[in-house]
Amino acid sequence: MPVSPISPMVDKLKLWLPLTAADEAAILSLPHVIRSLRASEFIVREDDRPTHSCLLLSGYAIRHKVAGNGGRQIFSIHMKGDVVDLHNSILRRADHNIQALTTVDVAMIPVAAIREIITAYPQVGEAMWYETLVDAAIFREWTLNVGRRDARARTAHLLCEFSVRLDVAGLGEKDHYELPMTQEQLADALALTNVHINRTLKHLADEGYIERSKRSIRILDFLQLARVADFDTRYLHLD
Amino acid sequence: MPVSPISPMVDKLKLWLPLTAADEAAILSLPHVIRSLRASEFIVREDDRPTHSCLLLSGYAIRHKVAGNGGRQIFSIHMKGDVVDLHNSILRRADHNIQALTTVDVAMIPVAAIREIITAYPQVGEAMWYETLVDAAIFREWTLNVGRRDARARTAHLLCEFSVRLDVAGLGEKDHYELPMTQEQLADALALTNVHINRTLKHLADEGYIERSKRSIRILDFLQLARVADFDTRYLHLD
DNA sequence: CGACGATTTGAAATCAGTCAAGAGCAGTGG
DNA sequence: CCACTGCTCTTGACTGATTTCAAATCGTCG
Missing domain, CATH: 1.10.10.10 (Winged helix-like DNA-binding domain superfamily/Winged helix DNA-binding domain)
Known part of the structure; x- marks a missing residue:
């Protein structure tokens, strides 16, 4: 079986819920374009309307937002296998930035294809939901960390x-x-x-x-x- | 048309995505039990395995977690129409507490019923996903608030x-x-x-x-x- | 070698925390 | 009706963790 560049996404989602062979095949056949970005390039900017969700294949990326006084707050650090942009894609308008921390390779998957797989393979949809909920759990822990x-x-x-x-x-x-x-x-x-x-x-x-x-x-x-x-x-x- | 006690949930979800009459009817016919809780009662406790998701019908509730040093961090404040426990229900094990701030009325919906409506009415599922993503956006803003x-x-x-x-x-x-x-x-x-x-x-x-x-x-x-x-x-x- | 960014260290300033005590207010019971 | 209790709010004086400002060192890359 040829290894698809998207396989890290399968591995990650399987952490959350069991997937059938059909589910896995559906993920692996998601349309995508591979891109390389250099350190500090933006993957998504606040206020963008993302057309693609990005799966991180190598390197590291951060989520962050800048306050009016110039202070920057990083919300999470992302690594191989993370779909860094589900939040902004599903919400349709980005409320925070995603930026490469190092040189990164990403697979860009059209948001429309994400929406289709959710309907056609509900278990995959639920696993992606789960992924965003774990992100949210990390945000909460970071708030506790910073606050207390x-x-x-x-x-x-x-x-x-x-x-x-x-x-x-x-x-x-x-x-x-x-x-x-x-x-x-x-x-x-x-x-x-x-x-x-x-x-x-x-x-x-x-x-x-x-x-x-x-x-x-x-x-x-x-x-x-x-x-x-x-x-x-x-x-x-x-x- | 008789007003269901669950109608605030319909109103809330319609903020996020358009729902068909069938979607709305499916939500309104979700099985549920109405309960009243007094101020400071816990709706969910960290480490619980929630069997129900709670829709707030009146009063206010908070999400929070306590650090090892005793410091408490509140992550969000919830009001009428909020499904306060989707995060913990979908993740299956609660990683934070939800507590009534005032006397509250809640509709308790079995998690199984939530999972069924997600599969049977994908648009409703996506609206609930959206709801949890807006919660996550609020967590991020609070982290920025507290941090910067x-x-x-x-x-x-x-x-x-x-x-x-x-x-x-x-x-x-x-x-x-x-x-x-x-x-x-x-x-x-x-x-x-x-x-x-x-x-x-x-x-x-x-x-x-x-x-x-x-x-x-x-x-x-x-x-x-x-x-x-x-x-x-x-x-x-x-x- | 020189330049630039990142790390390291010191000294002074500040925002928020701690400790403590008093005032306000609601509920309870005599 | 009043005294008592408990909780929340308020204010003052002092302390302390973290920031700010500034300068020196280190490391890498051209």
Whole structure:
């Protein structure tokens, strides 16, 4: 069986609901165009009316929005297998930006084809709904993180989430990975300043929870870090 | 035509997508049980496996989650017509709490019936999906609010959102309403302390943006307040 | 080597939190 | 009708986590 470039989407959706062979075949035969984008290119911009949904095939992307005072808030980080633009596509008008963090390859699927597969294969539709609900669960956890945890727990929490999600996506090892973002971007995800992120990472390293060199992170004891982070995987709905 | 207690759900879903007479009839004939709950009773608790989705018929409810350090974060406030528990029902295991803020009446609809209507009436299913995506858009805006706006803008933003949503739900006037929550609960929604909420409300009143007595709020100039709040209705996806 | 962006560090400023106490208000029961 | 209780709201004084501003170092790439 030839491996379709869209197969990561099948793998991801199967995390949420069982799919029949017919469901899988329908997904794999979704029309699409592969595109490469360079770091910092926009995949979708706020106020766009998206014509395509983008499946991430490689690299990393972020969702974010900019406040009137210039502050930027990142809502989530996306990786291989994520359909980064279901929210904006189904809502028809984008209320936030999606931007490549690194060089990325994406499969662009026409929104019309997404709508057709929902009707023709309701189980696939429900799996995509599920995917957007897990995104929403992540947004909630990030709100809790930003709103009610201090800088140390907040930063540790992001490191834990990234570790678990990389593991689930089959990228990198759980205790050792490369962060695909600058400290300034981390700051925008955690609602801190780049200066304070720097101090907080140093602090976590001084305390012996992590080791780092450049953007590479090694988690020395995941359970300990998770305790500091007040991290509990349940919000990722993986079981 | 007899008015079904479920009709607020039809009105709400029609905000998102057009529904045929058959779609509407299918919604109105959803099986359900009406229940009344008193203020502060839980509708769903984190870790529950919900068997029913709750449609709010009267009163107010909140979504929230408690961090390990005891801090509570409220994610959204719900009112008449909101199906408060679609997220938890579809995900099968609740990752957050839903709690009555005031005395509420709810219609409890079995999750199985929700799943059936999704398959039998795909447009209704898509409208419910849309509803959860608008919830997610509100979560994102709240993350931006908590993460990147100062106490004054943040508080003003909540006042603006509440005003607009009451208006859409056909409750109260846009420039004059009763907040259904204590300042401590406001603090949990805005990631501030009750003390600072108090000072911030006073400040907004001293500046002439609002008048208040007890929990009643009068917005003196909505556009001015919206400017202070960095508030833009687009994230509510009402048009 | 030079340039640019990213990281690191220090010192001072600030927004919001903490602690504490008093005032207002509703409900209860004597 | 009044005293008591409990909860919410209000205000003041002080503390502290994070920001701001500024400058130095590091690393990569041309």
